[in-house]
Amino acid sequence: MTTIEFASETPRITTRPAVATRVINVLANAYVAWKNRRAFYRLGEMSDAELADIGLTRADLHVAIGVPFGRDPTVKLRAIASERADTIEDLARQVA
DSSP states (O other): OOHHHHHHHHHHHHHHHHHHHHHHHHHHHHHHHHHHHHHHHHHTTSOHHHHHHTTOOHHHHHHHTTSOTTSOHHHHHHHHHHHHHHHHHHHHHHHO
């Protein structure tokens, strides 16, 4: 076996598990995004008072639903809620 034959065979052996791992990760991420999107739609059934209890508004839901279909809208909601909490904490520090 020459060096050229060995070099051409090695990448095929090492790339197969990497490709399978990528495919599994893509499928797993798509499943999680689908599952979270279903939970996100349940948030729309809540009243405004219930949403306020968890730090969200109905407008936040409208902003978060604008993400592309394959992405997870709960990530956007988390960012909105944490930004609002940080702003409220900063305002509370200024008053105190």
